[in-house]
Amino acid sequence: MGTFKQSHPLKVYLSDISPHSQAILEFFIGSTGGKTFTLVATAAEADAYITDFDYPGSKEHWEAEHAVSAKPCIALSIEDPQNPLVEWVSKPITANALVDAGVSISQKLQKVSSDNQEEESTTETVSRRSFKRPPPLPGLSTTQSPFRKKVLSSSPAIHTAGYTSGNRHHAPVIREVAGQHDDVAVAERPKLEPKVKQTTSTPARPQTSSSVATQQAEEIRDDASTQDNSPARRQVLSVEQIRRRQKLLCGNHENISHSKLKQNEELNYNSENFFLGTLIAGLRLAKQTKQVVQIKFEPHQFYICYDEYLVFSPLEPQSDEYAELCFTRVKPGQVNLHILGSKESNEIKKRIHTDANFTHDLESFIWTSSLLTSRGRVPSTLDCETQYLLKHWPNFTRIENFPFAMKIAARWQKKPYKLSEIAREMDIPIRYVIAFYNGVLGLSLFETKQSKIEQKINIQPPKNKGLIARLFGRLTRNEATS
Amino acid sequence: MSQINRKIIFTGPVGSGKTTAINSISDIDIVSTNQNASDMTQKRKRDTTVAMDYGVIKLGNDEKVHLYGTPGQERFDFMWSILTKGGIGLVLLLDNTRKDSFNDMKFYTNSFKDFIEEHQMVVGITQTDRQRTPSISQYREWLDELGYEAPIFEVDARKREDISLLLQGLLLSLDPGVAE
Ligand SMILES: Nc1nc2c(ncn2[C@@H]2O[C@H](COP(=O)(O)OP(=O)(O)O)[C@@H](O)[C@H]2O)c(=O)[nH]1
Ligand SMILES: [Mg+2]
Numbered sequence A: 001m002g003t004f005k006q007s008h009p010l011k012v013y014l015s016d017i018s019p020h021s022q023a024i025l026e027f028f029i030g031s032t033g034g035k036t037f038t039l040v041a042t043a044a045e046a047d048a049y050i051t052d053f054d055y056p057g058s059k060e061h062w063e064a065e066h067a068v069s070a071k072p073c074i075a076l077s078i079e080d081p082q083n084p085l086v087e088w089v090s091k092p093i094t095a096n097a098l099v100d101a102g103v104s105i106s107q108k109l110q111k112v113s114s115d116n117q118e119e120e121s122t123t124e125t126v127s128r129r130s131f132k133r134p135p136p137l138p139g140l141s142t143t144q145s146p147f148r149k150k151v152l153s154s155s156p157a158i159h160t161a162g163y164t165s166g167n168r169h170h171a172p173v174i175r176e177v178a179g180q181h182d183d184v185a186v187a188e189r190p191k192l193e194p195k196v197k198q199t200t201s202t203p204a205r206p207q208t209s210s211s212v213a214t215q216q217a218e219e220i221r222d223d224a225s226t227q228d229n230s231p232a233r234r235q236v237l238s239v240e241q242i243r244r245r246q247k248l249l250c251g252n253h254e255n256i257s258h259s260k261l262k263q264n265e266e267l268n269y270n271s272e273n274f275f276l277g278t279l280i281a282g283l284r285l286a287k288q289t290k291q292v293v294q295i296k297f298e299p300h301q302f303y304i305c306y307d308e309y310l311v312f313s314p315l316e317p318q319s320d321e322y323a324e325l326c327f328t329r330v331k332p333g334q335v336n337l338h339i340l341g342s343k344e345s346n347e348i349k350k351r352i353h354t355d356a357n358f359t360h361d362l363e364s365f366i367w368t369s370s371l372l373t374s375r376g377r378v379p380s381t382l383d384c385e386t387q388y389l390l391k392h393w394p395n396f397t398r399i400e401n402f403p404f405a406m407k408i409a410a411r412w413q414k415k416p417y418k419l420s421e422i423a424r425e426m427d428i429p430i431r432y433v434i435a436f437y438n439g440v441l442g443l444s445l446f447e448t449k450q451s452k453i454e455q456k457i458n459i460q461p462p463k464n465k466g467l468i469a470r471l472f473g474r475l476t477r478n479e480a481t482s
Numbered sequence B: 001m002s003q004i005n006r007k008i009i010f011t012g013p014v015g016s017g018k019t020t021a022i023n024s025i026s027d028i029d030i031v032s033t034n035q036n037a038s039d040m041t042q043k044r045k046r047d048t049t050v051a052m053d054y055g056v057i058k059l060g061n062d063e064k065v066h067l068y069g070t071p072g073q074e075r076f077d078f079m080w081s082i083l084t085k086g087g088i089g090l091v092l093l094l095d096n097t098r099k100d101s102f103n104d105m106k107f108y109t110n111s112f113k114d115f116i117e118e119h120q121m122v123v124g125i126t127q128t129d130r131q132r133t134p135s136i137s138q139y140r141e142w143l144d145e146l147g148y149e150a151p152i153f154e155v156d157a158r159k160r161e162d163i164s165l166l167l168q169g170l171l172l173s174l175d176p177g178v179a180e
Helices: A019-030 A058-069 A095-120 A176-188 A211-225 A239-250 A275-289 A320-327 A342-354 A362-374 A405-414 A419-426 A430-443 A450-455 A465-476 B018-025 B034-039 B042-047 B073-083 B101-111 B113-118 B136-146 B160-174
Strands: A010-015 A037-039 A048-052 A073-077 A086-090 A293-297 A300-305 A310-312 A335-339 A359-361 B007-011 B053-060 B063-069 B087-095 B121-126 B152-154
Touching (some): A048 A095, A073 A095, A086 A095, A239 A362, A239 A430, A275 A320, A275 A335, A275 A362, A300 A342, A310 A342, A320 A362, A362 A430, A405 A430, A405 B160, A465 B063, A465 B160, B018 B063, B018 B087, B018 B160, B087 B101, B101 B136, B136 B152
Parallel strands (some): A010 A048, A073 A086, B007 B063, B007 B087, B087 B121, B121 B152
16 A cells, blocks of 8 residues: 555444454554544444345446435445445455445545546635535435445343253252342243243241341352353252251351361361262372272272263262262271273163262362361361462362352462461352362362462452452342342 | 443354343343344345344443444454453353363453453353263363463353353452442
């Protein structure tokens, strides 16, 4: 485009552009394309059109408009429209081509404008829009176009969220409370999916004024906010059942003082004395040997298939029976590990694929088992004075959740904390931090390199705090209800 | 035009679930290529125009968070740098059935390197119901190898709750103290 300097951006009107092209053009013009173009809302204000010539009827539309307004056009098209009145930008479109077309039109407009000035020999500023304007046709004005501009926000149409339920690799979790969220979301959105109606009273707004009840409600609400609610996972549980399950996962100790954590025998456990110890050992073995590992705990047999990241378990991890199995001390020799040979391995793998009811995501299984074993207690190996740093977040979409878990993860990945420090800083019962610690320990997601822990410094205060809070509120619907 | 500066960008290879994920979480029906076939003549559909997904989460008081999906890498990569302007975070979706997921991760994290360093990324692994491996633990190792720190969750892009949790992970990473 030589040395031509555009004095101001070309005012363009998007006409007959599909919504997604419009979105991308708006984007482009709103940012780096802003020097060359500026968008206007009506054709009347525009210097030029940008039109998709592949859009049915668009060419005729533009020709009709051009006959009236004589405004030039950038034509987006696969094929050259062979029209000297338009600047063709071939698809796929590039930023440079768009800018070139814009500059070219600006240049022509400026030339016409200065020509006109000379011709008319007047000092009046001539509109840049007078691009070889022919006499207007009667009865057709640019603003009365028979073609309406396509707008970005399309009308409500059928939303096709293609649900497939019954994915067995999802942890079935306490979801009933979360149901209220969906209702709120539905109100916002013209979605045509049938929604599960909330039938029980919402625990997020308890009728009692007692502070304990409020705290519990907070916890259940937090739980709901960070848990999914997919049909595959949703189980209709009462608030009472949710509390019961939380108790199995996190214990029910009220605030335990930091110093008591290690002193009180009741608050400690050694995983070696529980099924969990063998399970973790089995996990390591399976990872190392790449073979299926069998855990025999009569009368049950579990299989770890590391290849596929699955566990075959005769007991449902959400059942009370499994909770009991995890929490009960095992006798020496009661649980045994075996590495299976290839033939047996293949048989098990086949079963895993056909017997989906007994197969579970490996991490989700380990996580739940760790929590059920600890039930609010800390491993005897814990050093209360050690600061831990989370290396990786657990797979929150597939594990059994509990109150504050995601928030604990976020904090713990930013900088090293002692368990008690997290609880204090977040002002939450320490049992949730303990539960999280146990789960993460089972999955080996803590940072082990001391150098990494030491180099971790506190990061700058977050940007967009307000927006983040509002969006988070919207997603967890805490806000949307108010 | 006034509010294009608040957005979350969804990226990832073709078929990783960008369109679907935005559709799952958006308050408006998504504006996307697939659903606009009638806009263009069928014959030309394959080559037509820019393919970008767009959705919105409404926050009330006219405040919106715009959701943009990046178009196919070969054709419109110039848009990427533009796309990220004003973005608050990046959602990288990786399709577990693809041949070389590590390469995908590498390619996309590299493409958005500066943005990720300044803002935040979350990674969603899709199609794990169809293909179990690589496992999430493998992805974590890859992320370490590339030197990024980000929540990684398995997601089914068709499930609103999964995408919601992924976005919650993004927001909590940006501000762990959110909503306290
Ligand atoms: N089975 C399965 N299908 C999925 C999953 N996520 C997305 N899909 C499907 O994968 C296909 C490709 O997704 P799409 O959103 O078009 O990908 P894009 O190219 O990144 O926009 C769609 O048919 C989705 O419904 C998943 O986790 N599991
Ligand atoms: Mg798509």
